[in-house]
Amino acid sequence: MKKQPSSETFQSLKKASEKVFDLITTHLGVQTAYVAKRDSHAMTVLSSINNKEELVPEGLEVEYSGAVCRVVISGENNTLNSSNLEKDELTRELEIANDLKMKGFLGVTLRDDKGEVFGTLCVLDQEEKNFSEEDVEFLQSIANVLSYLIELDHTQFNMALLNVPILPITEGVSVLTLQGIVDEDRAAKLTADVLNYASQNSIDYFVIEMSGLVVINNEFPYVVVEIIQALKVMGIEPIMTGITPSIAMQETGTDALQKLDVKTVSSIEQALVHIGFKLIES
Template sequence: MTKHQSLLDTSNKLFAILTKELNVNTVYIARRDEKVMTVINARNEDRTIVTPSMQVSYDDSNCRYVHENPSGTRSFKNLMTDSETKDRPITEQLQVKTFLGITIQRMNGVPFGTLCIMDPEEKTFTDDQVAFVESFAYVLSYMIELDETIHDLELISVPIMPLTPELAILALQGNINDRRASKIMEDTLHYASEKRIRHFVIDLSEMLHTEQSSVDLLKRLVSALRLMGVRVILSGIPVSLAKDSTTIELLNKLDVDYVSRLENALPRLGFEITKVGTPS
């Protein structure tokens, strides 16, 4: 099951309604990542214009106009003649005229991506039709929340891996909301105390930085472990954390060591990694 299975299943049904009711060729959802828009689901009627997994840089995408519009909605009657879009590579590539985009937000307000409509012919959408599409985008927001909640529940058990009687690894994964942060804090401190851990390596490479609670957790967790006399090493800091100036300022104040990869942490603690070969 993919991370956004509910979103995919629901959008397939909504796409069929939208293409019929609005008489358009293409409906798709594009997820917004750091610098790229990635199509995660699409429906095409007579002509294939957009396909799943298709990627366009954020700056070159039509979705940029949607996300940069305060209303979260943007439409073009003819991309090929409009002064803002006619000379862009994506316009030449797709050869479509009509575009309507609606921002899809997670329930916490963080942008997820865009619900988009395209057609090779010129079309004008009424206010009621735009509101109709916006209502579908709102439904998809709930599906994203459902999928990410299910994903978080799969990760709810705190993944602590003991390596030696005094050394353990905590692998933080996925979104960390307030509920998960409390669970991670409680279980990690209890484990460190019960097992008398002296060294904790906290791996962040699979952690998603979509909420402030993830940063708050690091601050509180590291501080508490250090008060307990535990040495902490952070490994695999994701780009989403590293590029945030407020987060960097906070991390620089923590009494921890940093390594780029998990395997680099062990030599710092006096452990040697040896490769086991096949006996000759």
């Protein structure tokens, strides 16, 4: 299970889930409860409680194709209710179910306020358990409360990064550091601020540093391509740096960037060397 954004980003969700885990495990008579976040290739456990042995540790990552949570998200009503995962035809072939000796299991899908799948809220036990419809409704009601905190965490994450960080290096050269999640609202502000700054300050080179960019749901923020196109039309040379593996794996975005024939370097220092600066070690 991956972290996009990192698990530290979802502190409100993490703290709230920890507080209700005692209530959940007591009410449903299970030994473990956890919240997991879905990414493009994996599920990550953000928080968990294990009343006996540690079955599901925080930070556990499971490839999405082999995760029980995948069955929850794709299941009828986006839930999974199983008295014994080791015998259930939907899960008995999953390695993790057998490794952890999972039997009684109940999981519901967590969504954000826009209805997009965020992850799962699940409980499990090493003994067989028969969960009722009332149990399912109870766990879903908890998930509905937690969904509001997902949006709160996203908002706080973006608010901290709302200002467009442009750093002037010298006359005609500036650095744009892209950080966090770039949603539609932030994309519009980002584009306007960058292009206005470039025109007002007679910029010749714009270094775009991307190591802090967060890719959500395997979707590269296309606004980056649009900004680069606009800068080139304005006669400004964009130079990209800080491309992380998660960014490089986005075929749609990287294909578009390659067609733009943009200079790409490994660091801001290398970008400055390309521009013509001589870096002197002190």
